[in-house]
Structure formats: structure tokens, C-alpha cells
Amino acid sequence: MERRKFKPFGELSALTLGGGGLGQVWGKTSREEALETVAMALDHGINHLDVAPMYGRGEAESVVGEALKGRSVEDLYITTKCQIGTPADHNVYEKLNASLTQSFKNLGMEKVNLLLMHSQLIEDDYEMFRFNEHREKNATTLSCYFDEVIPAFERLKKEGKIDHWGIGGIGQKEALLTALNHESPPAAVQCIVNPLNSAGAIAYVSETFDPLVILEECQNKDIPILAIRAVQAGALTAAMDRQPHASGFDAKDFDDFLKAAPFRQLAQEWGESPASLAHRYALSVPKVSSVILGVKNKTELEECLKAETMGKLSADETVALDNLFYQQ
Structure with a gap:
């Protein structure tokens, strides 16, 4: 498989195995199949x-912890996340450390290579498009991010628990652009990359969220990109x-299908199959270091592996x- 430059680790495989499918976010699978x-x-x-x-x-x-038992992890890189939100009691480090400790237990490890903030960034006075009543849980304000989250990440680095930290490239556009241009930018950003330019159901912070704006800022700032969705x-x-x-939360995903x-x-x-073409599109976007797969079984993975071997799309095909x- 192609190896691509990824500043935090040096090089990554062009495809990354994501955990959404393994955790049955995208439909049922068995532990054995996973x-x-x-x-x-x-x-x-x-x-x-x-x-x-x-x-x-x-x-x-x-x-992942069970699958890696008895295997050498010397050449592997592991990323996990934490939905930090905006804790009212300002215990960001404690929340991050507790989440990471449980992740270590699940993974059977004592360190991860990359820890990402799983909550979405917003300006302090921003009112979310959906779920604003849950903003303290689902969103991290810029003041919390700068004053508490970044110092907590850096403390975890000094303690040897993580190698690098990053964020998800989704939330309020203005807040994300501010974070990307800060003196302490993330070591990596997960950017939404697909032909629809859609974040679907997870774009609940802003009704008009445009993933391309964040992708292009990362490209311009040379911030390492991991493609999602x-x-x-x-x-x-x-x-x-x-x-x-049943809640209707993912209705936008089904609208996007139509x-x-x-x-x-x-x-x-x-x-070509639609899934194959979509993955090749993401693989063809400039400066994408790796495309994170949401597969839940070997059949879906095999389709993605085949797509990667087919190579990038031509400029005309991308256009x-x-x-x-x-x-x-």
C-alpha cells in the first residue's frame, strides 16, 4: 500500500482503519468479523x-486491543479521541486523563500516538444550529480550548501518554479558522472530504457548514490532514x-443518499462501485495523508483496498x- 507523508508520524498508509464500523456505528457486525x-x-x-x-x-x-494481542505494534500508529465539551468545573485535564486511562485499558496500551478532541469548536457566544441545549457536552468553546484544552494536551505529552494531539475539522467555521491560525496549531486535523462536500448529520453546530473551507485552510497552512466521511x-x-x-438525528445522511x-x-x-469511486476521490485530494475507513466487515474493507490499488483519479475525473x- 502507498505510504504518504504525515508530519507527526513521518509516513502513514494511504488508508486508515477507522473504528466506527468496528464499534457498529454503521450497522451490525460480530466481534469475530470485526x-x-x-x-x-x-x-x-x-x-x-x-x-x-x-x-x-x-x-x-x-x-483493536484484542486484535493486537500477540502482534508487534512497533510499526503501528494508534489514534483515539475524547469528547471534551466545555466542562463547567474546568476539569479538562482530569476529563482527558480519565478518558485516556480507560482507552489504555480497552486497547491494552500505555500510550497512543495521537489524541483528538472529539467535540466541535465554537466561539464562546455562538448558538448552535441544533442541540444548543447540550452545547456544554457536544461543543468546546474557544476560550476553553485555548486556556484549558491545549495545556491539558501538552501536559499529557510531557507525561508520555500521547505523542501528538489534534482536532476534528467540524464545528463553527470561524472558531475552527481561529484555531488553525493559532500559535499552537493542532498536529493533525480530521477533515471531511467527499464529492458532496457534506458533513451530513454531524453538522449540527452550523446549518451552513462548509467542509471545503476547513480543508483548504489546512492545505494552505500545511497542517496534516486525515480525511473522514x-x-x-x-x-x-x-x-x-x-x-x-428513530430520533431522526441522521435524516440528513439519508437526504444526501437521494x-x-x-x-x-x-x-x-x-x-466502478460508488463506494470505490468515493474513496478514490478522497485519496486524490491534495495533501490528504490518509483516508479513514468506516468499514465494518472484510467485504467492505476489500472494496476499499481494491480502490486504493486503482490509483488516484485524473484531474478531469475529479473536476x-x-x-x-x-x-x-
Whole structure:
């Protein structure tokens, strides 16, 4: 598998095995199938695993921990996360450390290579588009981020518990741009990269969130990029293989599936599956170090591995995909 430059680690495999599928966020799978999927990923050259406590309430981390038993982890890199929010009692370090301690237990490790903030950034007086009543849990204010989160991350680095820290590139545009241009920028950012340019259901902070703005800022600032949502929660695949959430939370993902009909038609004309084409699109975006996969089984992983071997899209193909929705 292709290796790409990634400043924090030196090089990463072009594909990263994400924990969403392993934690059954994207539909049901068995523990055995999840373990076999991790083994298959490692056997095919994937050297970065991206998990989080939120993926199946620790299930994804536990799967990775079990899968790595008896295996050498010398050439592997592990990323996990913490949904920090904006704690009213300002105990950011304690919250991060407690989350990380549980992650270590799940993973069977004493350190991770990258720790990401899993909550979304907002300015202090910003009112969220959805779930504003839960802003202290789901969003981190800029003052909390600068005054407490960054110092806590740096303390964890000094304690030898993490090598690097970063953020998710989703939230309020203005807050994210401020963070990216701060004197202490993140070592890595997870940016949404897909032909729809959509964050889907997780864009609950801002109704008009534009992932491309954050991606381009990271490219311009040479901040390492990990691509997420390549298939936009299933909207850019042949079929949504899960039922809508009863709460209606993920309705935007299913709306995106309908919107993506021209993409599926074009994929058919080009003789490729929609999921394969979507992953190749993300792999073709400049300065993307690795594309994080949300696969939940070996069949889905095999499709992504095949897509990676097909190489990047041509400039004309990329433009055709960009224009597909830009013109709508």
C-alpha cells in the first residue's frame, strides 16, 4: 500500500482503519468479523488505526486491543479521541486523563500516538444550529480550548501518554479558522472530504457548514490532514444498509443518499462501485495523508483496498465529480 507523508508520524498508509464500523456505528457486525477485519487491514499494509470511546461505548477500542494481542505494534500508529465539551468545573485535564486511562485499558496500551478532541469548536457566544441545549457536552468553546484544552494536551505529552494531539475539522467555521491560525496549531486535523462536500448529520453546530473551507485552510497552512466521511455516512454507496435512527438525528445522511443519485449513475458509467469511486476521490485530494475507513466487515474493507490499488483519479475525473453537485 502507498505510504504518504504525515508530519507527526513521518509516513502513514494511504488508508486508515477507522473504528466506527468496528464499534457498529454503521450497522451490525460480530466481534469475530470485526477482529478478522482488523487482521485483514494489518495484513494488507494499513499501519494506522483510528478509534474512539464513543464508537460502541468502547467496543472499537476493545476490538483493536484484542486484535493486537500477540502482534508487534512497533510499526503501528494508534489514534483515539475524547469528547471534551466545555466542562463547567474546568476539569479538562482530569476529563482527558480519565478518558485516556480507560482507552489504555480497552486497547491494552500505555500510550497512543495521537489524541483528538472529539467535540466541535465554537466561539464562546455562538448558538448552535441544533442541540444548543447540550452545547456544554457536544461543543468546546474557544476560550476553553485555548486556556484549558491545549495545556491539558501538552501536559499529557510531557507525561508520555500521547505523542501528538489534534482536532476534528467540524464545528463553527470561524472558531475552527481561529484555531488553525493559532500559535499552537493542532498536529493533525480530521477533515471531511467527499464529492458532496457534506458533513451530513454531524453538522449540527452550523446549518451552513462548509467542509471545503476547513480543508483548504489546512492545505494552505500545511497542517496534516486525515480525511473522514469519504462515503458520507453511506450516502455515496450503492445502498444505505442501516435504518434511519428513530430520533431522526441522521435524516440528513439519508437526504444526501437521494441527492447522490447522479454520483451513483456516473460511477456506473465509469464501471466502478460508488463506494470505490468515493474513496478514490478522497485519496486524490491534495495533501490528504490518509483516508479513514468506516468499514465494518472484510467485504467492505476489500472494496476499499481494491480502490486504493486503482490509483488516484485524473484531474478531469475529479473536476467532473466536483461539478456534479456544484452545478445543482
